[in-house]
Amino acid sequence: MTLVALLGYGRFGRAFGDLVTEAGFHLRAYDPYTEVPEAVRANSVAELVAGADLVVVAVPVPAMTAAVAEIAPHVTPDQLVLDVGSVKVRPVAALEGGLGARIPWVGTHPLFGPLSLTLAERPLRVVICPNEVHPEAARRARYFYESLGCVIIEQSAEDHDRAMARTHALAFFIAKGVIDADKALADDPPPFVPPSFQGLARTMQSVRADAGHLYRALHQDNPFAADVRQALIEALVHADRKLTSAEVATAPESLAIPDLGTRSPELHEARAHIDSLDRDLLVLLRRRADLAARAGRAKRALGHGVLDASREAELLNQRRRWAEEQGLDPAAVDDVFQAILRLSRSVQRQGD
């Protein structure tokens, strides 16, 4: 059974450890600063990593370099080391600096926390940052996270941190501002919270649940966060001036909110999901093509040709019924499977 070694058993480490165990992996954990259940506890870093397939570093970002230096003498080249920090540029530098070309490593960021795990939110998404020193490491990490039921997004560490500064860190910054400006709001919310505020209220809850730890990490450990904060502050000051200036009274259209069009974050997120899903579909198509090749070999041994028109007709009928069950247009799904069957036959002909 795959053994996962978890260095760091804080709030995230604990929740992540539970997810790993529920997925059927064997878990071992080490954290000198907190209580670790005896069933999974290791008593030293050496004991933690011995024989593990995967070493997950789940320590605060500023402690990463020291943590990697501590595990470095004990890990071997057949193991994989990954981090789970909410920023990526600095942890990746720590992994590269401490493990280099000798030990496979890869930076990852599970886009979920203890709160979303408790609420059983789905999908669980993970960003993996492939690196050129260990190209295979990203593939192994993908396999691991997919076994946990996660959807994978691949991104460079820089792109990840830039995107996080503009989204996650910014949302936390705004929520922090609202909490500080109106303390009573979080403790004693009005009886009716309009939908427009619900998203923000949830972010405020996350900021408070993390007791400032994640909030600080998102800002202080992300090299791009300060610029994004600055741009927001300038935009807010400008918007405030507009609201109070005389110009608004005479030209209310100056307050119009620009149409985001294709730059909408909603659209962007939907497209990122679509990209990731299409990739999964291609993995399934690859597996289907392998099965078709196997069917082709079996048919050849029986002296049958590639095309089996009656099997295809039966198969297409069934797919159209399944399409209806899923609320999809049967004719369109028929087209999709006609194309899949063409692919299948061409794979089988190549095997002739």
Ligand SMILES: O=C(O)C(=O)C[C@]1(C(=O)O)C=C[C@@H](O)C=C1
């Ligand atoms: O079932 C078979 O006979 C196959 O070879 C597989 C398959 C398919 O891809 O589903 C491929 C070609 C045949 O014409 C029918 C079906």
